[in-house]
Amino acid sequence: MTSASLDVVGIGNAIVDVIAHAEDAFLVRESLVKGTMTLIDAGRAEALYRMMGPAIEASGGSAGNTMAGIASLGGCGAYIGKVRDDFLGQVFRHDITAIGVRFDTPAATSGPGTARCLILVTPDGQRTMSTYLGASAELGPGDIDPKIIGAARITYLEGYLFDPPHAQEAFRTAAAVAHAAGRRVALSLSDPFCVARHRAAFRDLVDGHVDILFANEAEICSLYQVNDFDAALQEVRRSCEIAVLTRSARGSVVVGGDEVHVIDAHPIETLVDTTGAGDLYAAGFLFGLSRGLDLASCGRLGSLAAAEIISHVGARPLVPLATLAEREDAHRRAR
Amino acid sequence: MTSASLDVVGIGNAIVDVIAHAEDAFLVRESLVKGTMTLIDAGRAEALYRMMGPAIEASGGSAGNTMAGIASLGGCGAYIGKVRDDFLGQVFRHDITAIGVRFDTPAATSGPGTARCLILVTPDGQRTMSTYLGASAELGPGDIDPKIIGAARITYLEGYLFDPPHAQEAFRTAAAVAHAAGRRVALSLSDPFCVARHRAAFRDLVDGHVDILFANEAEICSLYQVNDFDAALQEVRRSCEIAVLTRSARGSVVVGGDEVHVIDAHPIETLVDTTGAGDLYAAGFLFGLSRGLDLASCGRLGSLAAAEIISHVGARPLVPLATLAEREDAHRRAR
Numbered sequence: 001m002t003s004a005s006l007d008v009v010g011i012g013n014a015i016v017d018v019i020a021h022a023e024d025a026f027l028v029r030e031s032l033v034k035g036t037m038t039l040i041d042a043g044r045a046e047a048l049y050r051m052m053g054p055a056i057e058a059s060g061g062s063a064g065n066t067m068a069g070i071a072s073l074g075g076c077g078a079y080i081g082k083v084r085d086d087f088l089g090q091v092f093r094h095d096i097t098a099i100g101v102r103f104d105t106p107a108a109t110s111g112p113g114t115a116r117c118l119i120l121v122t123p124d125g126q127r128t129m130s131t132y133l134g135a136s137a138e139l140g141p142g143d144i145d146p147k148i149i150g151a152a153r154i155t156y157l158e159g160y161l162f163d164p165p166h167a168q169e170a171f172r173t174a175a176a177v178a179h180a181a182g183r184r185v186a187l188s189l190s191d192p193f194c195v196a197r198h199r200a201a202f203r204d205l206v207d208g209h210v211d212i213l214f215a216n217e218a219e220i221c222s223l224y225q226v227n228d229f230d231a232a233l234q235e236v237r238r239s240c241e242i243a244v245l246t247r248s249a250r251g252s253v254v255v256g257g258d259e260v261h262v263i264d265a266h267p268i269e270t271l272v273d274t275t276g277a278g279d280l281y282a283a284g285f286l287f288g289l290s291r292g293l294d295l296a297s298c299g300r301l302g303s304l305a306a307a308e309i310i311s312h313v314g315a316r317p318l319v320p321l322a323t324l325a326e327r328e329d330a331h332r333r334a335r
Numbered sequence: 336m337t338s339a340s341l342d343v344v345g346i347g348n349a350i351v352d353v354i355a356h357a358e359d360a361f362l363v364r365e366s367l368v369k370g371t372m373t374l375i376d377a378g379r380a381e382a383l384y385r386m387m388g389p390a391i392e393a394s395g396g397s398a399g400n401t402m403a404g405i406a407s408l409g410g411c412g413a414y415i416g417k418v419r420d421d422f423l424g425q426v427f428r429h430d431i432t433a434i435g436v437r438f439d440t441p442a443a444t445s446g447p448g449t450a451r452c453l454i455l456v457t458p459d460g461q462r463t464m465s466t467y468l469g470a471s472a473e474l475g476p477g478d479i480d481p482k483i484i485g486a487a488r489i490t491y492l493e494g495y496l497f498d499p500p501h502a503q504e505a506f507r508t509a510a511a512v513a514h515a516a517g518r519r520v521a522l523s524l525s526d527p528f529c530v531a532r533h534r535a536a537f538r539d540l541v542d543g544h545v546d547i548l549f550a551n552e553a554e555i556c557s558l559y560q561v562n563d564f565d566a567a568l569q570e571v572r573r574s575c576e577i578a579v580l581t582r583s584a585r586g587s588v589v590v591g592g593d594e595v596h597v598i599d600a601h602p603i604e605t606l607v608d609t610t611g612a613g614d615l616y617a618a619g620f621l622f623g624l625s626r627g628l629d630l631a632s633c634g635r636l637g638s639l640a641a642a643e644i645i646s647h648v649g650a651r652p653l654v655p656l657a658t659l660a661e662r663e664d665a666h667r668r669a670r
Contacts, residue, residue, distance in 0.1 A: 020433075021653070054403065054430035054651060057392035068389065087422045095389035183502075316389060316650065318356070 004183070004251025006102075006152035007075040007290035011144070012063025013136035013167075014081030014105075015115040016088045019247040019275065022120035027128055034122065035274075037129040037191045039163060043098055045132035048118050052294050057088075058314045059095035060117055061136075062158040062190055065276045065315045069283025069305050071100040071318040072321040075290065077150050078102035080174075084135035089113035095316070105143050108135045125271040125310065137164035141173040149174055150181035153290045154212070156282070159190030159219075163200040175209045184241075186212035187261060188282055189219035196222055212242040212289070220245055241331050242295070244302070246281055248274075254285075254299045263299035266307035284321070304328055339518070341437075341487035342410040342625035345480070346509055347398025347472035348495050348502075349416030349440075350450040351423045354610065354648060355390040357455035362463055369457065370609075372464040372526045374498060380467035383453050392423075393649045394430035395452055396471070397493040397525055400611045400650045404640050405617025406435040407656040410625065413437035413483050415509075419470035423449035430651070441477050443470045458611040460606040460645065472499035476508040484509055485516035488625045491549070491617070492552075494525030497533040510544045519576075522546035523617055524554035524581035531557055547577045547624070549617050555580055577630065579637070581616055583609075589620075589634045598634035611650025619656070639663055 017205035018096040027034055030048065040048065049055075059068075061081060068078045079096055083089030092114060096103050100216050120128045139161070149155050155178040159169040175185045187210045189195050195209055196201055202223060206213055213236060215223065220232040220243075229245075233253065236243040242256045254261040284305035288298035365383065375383065375578055384390075389513060394403075396416060405412045414431055418424030427449060431438050434482035438467045450471035474496070484490050490513040496502040510520045522545045524530050530537055541548055548571065550558065554618040555567040555578075564580075568588065571578040577591045589596040619640035640656050647653055 049429065050435065054394065054433045055426075056649060057426065059389065091390075091392065094387075098387060121501065235541075293361045312647070313653065314391060 004151060004153040005076065006078055006148070007284050008067065008070050008154045008156050009078040009080065009148050009152040010063035010067040010156045010158070011080045011161065011170070012158040013115055013164070014064060014083045014092050015061040015117045015134060016092055016134060017058050017060035017117050017119050017275070017315060018049065018055045019058065019119045020053045022053060022122060024122055025068065026121065027122065032120070032128050034128050035126050036193055037131055037160070039128045040132050042112065042132055045116065045118065045130070048130055052118060052120065056313065057091070058316065059092045059313050062279050063156060063161055064092070064096055065279035066156060066283045066286070067101045068096060068099050068316045069280045069321060070287050072317040073283065073287045073305070073325060074322040075287045078152065080105050080143055080145065080148070082108060082136050082139040082143065083114045084108045084112065086113050089115060089135070095212065102148070104145065104148070108138050111135060111138060114196050119275055121273045121275065121313065125274050127273060127275040133164055137167070138286050139164060139170055140166035141170045144170050144173045144177065146177045149177040150183070152183060154184045154186050154286055155185045156188070156286060158188050159194050162194060162201060164241055168201060172209070179209070182189065184211040185209060186214065186286060188214040188278065189223060192218040192222040195219050199223065206239050206296060210240055212244070214244045214278065215241045215247070216246045216248070216278060244299070246278055252281065252299055252303065254295045256295050257320065259295055261296040261299055263296065263303055266303040268307045271310055273313045274310050276309045277306045279315060280309040280317070301325060338495055339486060339488040340411065341413055341483070343402065343405050343489045343491050343621050344413040344415065344483050344487040345398035345402040345491045345493070346415045346496065346505065347396050347493040348450055348468060348499070349399060349418045349427050350396040350452045350466065350471060351427055352395035352452050352454050352610070352650060353384065353390045354393065354454045355388045357388060357457060359457055362457065364457065367463045367465065369456065369463050370461050371528055372466055373496070375465045375467050377447065377467055377469070380451065380453065380465070383465055387453060387455065391648065392424050393424070393651065394427045395650050397495055397523065397614050398491060399427070399431055400614035401491060401618045401621070402436045403431060403434050403651045404615045404656060405622050408618065408622045408640070408660060409562060409654040409657040410622045414485065415440050415441060415480065415483070417471050417474040417478065418449045419443045420446050423451060424470070431445055437483070439480065439483070443473050446467065446470060446473060452561045454610055456610065456648065458610045460609050462608060468499055472502070474499060474505055475501035476505045479505050479508045479512065481512045483503050484512040485518070487518060489521050489621055490620060491521045491523070492663040493523050494529050494537065497529060503536060508545070514544070519546040520544060521549065521621060523549040523613065524558060526559040527553040530554050533557065541550070542574050545575055547579065548575045549579045549581070549613065551581045551583070551613060557558050579620055581613055587616065587633060587634055587638065589630045591630050594630055596629065596631040598638055601638040605644045606645055608648045609645050611644045614650060615644040615652070636660060
């Protein structure tokens, strides 16, 4: 195994977010389930956009957000995902490379436009997402660069990638290349409905090919079809080297072999928008793990990054997370 | 004079903002003057964008922001400005109509793309703008709909409109139509460099055709080529029915005939991004004026709207300003 030049490579659906505020009644009227992600086609995307309030556009995508978080913490990362050579594709490429993430996947020159996610933020700060996959669904095994996978300590896959047709294959290719190079593979389950859509494939992957699993309570319960968090916890312990289970305001539980750590949520002043909370938790955790921190410290770094992201609109950091982490570290030492 | 069905119609450069954080050193390196607006061409816009950090895209334009503010306060408004029939043009149209502002100006079907403004926000919250006017420069007198102008109590013009070649003419047309209909004309000076570029034309307009003038300290001093705020104040009193002079953290001064009101800045928790502060002050003031409030109350409503906008990234309100205004009103009555 050669020495790793990258901390993490993230693979995901390359998406630009279109974020607007909405009342709960709007979700009900449009049959949207709060806190979840629904796949929509181009026609529905246009119709829903017409009905939405004024919005802002910002680069997103679950793994894209995670990689932006890792770069913001001072980590070296790369991203693999598919955009179209259109305006939103340029925006996505600009934003991820401007923060220092390597992004070499060529843009599609034909076919559907760059993916967009219509995000409705309700007054309680919850986000409800409707995703038009567009060009991101074109990602296939040919886009997995073995040199980049081999150079990264951790290959991180977002579960949303199970939706597009060729991406599952890309997924398995990436995991195989990573393990052949002696690297670790991390997976986020992304969404309970996404898990339900692809449960058997996820179970197979988690059992045989994933070293580090990220899931929230609804996702891990959906994976094992249990109603009880503790039951799911006992299941996942047997499958993965490390399982990271996030529980919103109740913090997170990190399990690695016999070690179990219960990590409090990092305090925040005001909950504004939960978009990206899980993505940024993963960023903090993976950065810590890549830099050799113990599991509890990784969890605390995840909580810190998640707290920053939910304190403002949008799923990418507004301030350098490295500065927050240093400040937190100094504070901790002074206690 | 028939009864007015609109509070305000705003005329301006229809622009989408591209907002990124930047260090002061970046401004110095790129010869940008903090707090001002520079016009750039398409090539420079691309080059500067490449060098900028990760950004968010949000509808902007000075008068566009003002109209969004008026709608957020519960006012009825319309907007006149030129976009191209491209992605950013659709974004601009969506955002301004979604908040309830009427926007009938047809998009250009050829020529340069929709205008964009690259905004760099430094750690002190100041914004520095580089604007590529694109399609917005195509606005001409033919776009001024006399029915809309005649229906609005106030026609509001942004000073930035003096830069594109045909817009000055559109400007004069709009003012003439408004006055013929017995309505009032308001103008914002927008930027001290913009004033310097077109000083004679601005002086002529302010002396003869403007009823309500908005300016900050640098702009009003530039207009009269004086170094002293009080000297500028005495000059402007002689020219306009109402002059509204904003002074950042030092609040504002409202002058109407013999009345002079000194209004404190509305308190804020944290200054995040000053983009849109002047635009939203104008929104609060014009909404109040249209609804028959006294000048001091108009000024306080302007301060309140400006305070909301500088507390977050972006130049359009994140919460309904009408709610904030009601809360403030209740608070004031309770004292």
